[in-house]
Amino acid sequence: MARAGRGFDSFVLFLLVLGTGCATDPSGPHITGTTTVATFHASDFGFEGPDRLPAGQTVVRLVNHGQQPHHIQLVKLTDGMNLDHLVEALQAPVVQMPNWAKHMGGPNGIGPGGRAEATLFLEPGSYALLCTIPTTDRQPHITLGMYKALTVVEQGDRPQSFAANYHLSLRDYEVAVIEPMTAGLHSFYVKNRGTQVHQVSLVRLNPSASDGHVAAALAPASDLPSWPWQLAGGMTGLEPGGEGVFTAMLASGRYSLICLFPNPNTPQSHAAKGMVLTFDVP
Numbered sequence: 196m197a198r199a200g201r202g203f204d205s206f207v208l209f210l211l212v213l214g215t216g217c218a219t220d221p222s223g224p225h226i227t228g229t230t231t232v233a234t235f236h237a238s239d240f241g242f243e244g245p246d247r248l249p250a251g252q253t254v255v256r257l258v259n260h261g262q263q264p265h266h267i268q269l270v271k272l273t274d275g276m277n278l279d280h281l282v283e284a285l286q287a288p289v290v291q292m293p294n295w296a297k298h299m300g301g302p303n304g305i306g307p308g309g310r311a312e313a314t315l316f317l318e319p320g321s322y323a324l325l326c327t328i329p330t331t332d333r334q335p336h337i338t339l340g341m342y343k344a345l346t347v348v349e350q351g352d353r354p355q356s357f358a359a360n361y362h363l364s365l366r367d368y369e370v371a372v373i374e375p376m377t378a379g380l381h382s383f384y385v386k387n388r389g390t391q392v393h394q395v396s397l398v399r400l401n402p403s404a405s406d407g408h409v410a411a412a413l414a415p416a417s418d419l420p421s422w423p424w425q426l427a428g429g430m431t432g433l434e435p436g437g438e439g440v441f442t443a444m445l446a447s448g449r450y451s452l453i454c455l456f457p458n459p460n461t462p463q464s465h466a467a468k469g470m471v472l473t474f475d476v477p
Contacts, residue, residue, distance in 0.1 A: 251353030
């Protein structure tokens with residue numbers, strides 16, 4: 196087995212190290228077997244896509260038409276709250292995800308022109324799609340209007356069943372993958388087995404990047420002119436016990452799986468505590 200070692204404001208600052216148009220899908224969401232497929236188009240700075248989805252297993256696809264990196268963080272809104280309440284809460288001087296907003300995952304960061312997808316099990320309720328990646332001047336995309344409301348409605352009995360050829364566990368503070376990595380298109384089952392919210396960012400390291408370059412980029416005070424990797428997707432934040440699948444194309448090269456969420460009440464990321472797994476694809 197390969198191993199490596201909720202303050203919202205700190206999280207988006209750590210996401211800065213991952214930074215290096217829009218048309219509605221005319222077909223809308225569609226159901227294949229027992230799975231809904233929903234495509235969302237990201238621009239600078241907004242989302243277009245379905246407003247309503249049936250409950251159950253859902254492939255969330257992200258197409259980045261913008262000039263900046265984007266991701267989708269799906270958040271379930273509880274206690275009768277809605278998107279307006281969430282946007283207001285995230286404008287506070289000390290920004291923190293409220294307890295009634297639950298991280299449900301989603302396709303993680305991709306660069307301009309990129310595509311990513313994540314398969315999740317969505318229960319009925321009110322949701323928000325957010326992009327929390329910041330601009331180069333550290334302004335979170337959500338503060339620029341990059342959010343969208345989503346309603347998930349009851350749709351009979353649709354069983355939950357995740358299929359993947361890699362199994363990835365997130366713990367406090369460790370990333371573990373059982374299977375050896377190979378080139379090709381792969382699906383990664385992700386399970387948060389920790390006690391905190393975790394996410395995983397897949398990045399492809401530049402050919403000249405060393406472990407030291409990666410460590411320097413992940414340092415809290417990092418202000419590098421460029422980052423030693425390219426975004427390749429992953430899974431955005433999951434609550435403890437949360438699970439889902441993301442897909443990614445692996446080519447020959449060196450990669451890292453990184454959790455960039457912070458420790459509560461500290462500026463130190465989970466990555467700084469060892470939640471980084473670097474591996475080679477032959």
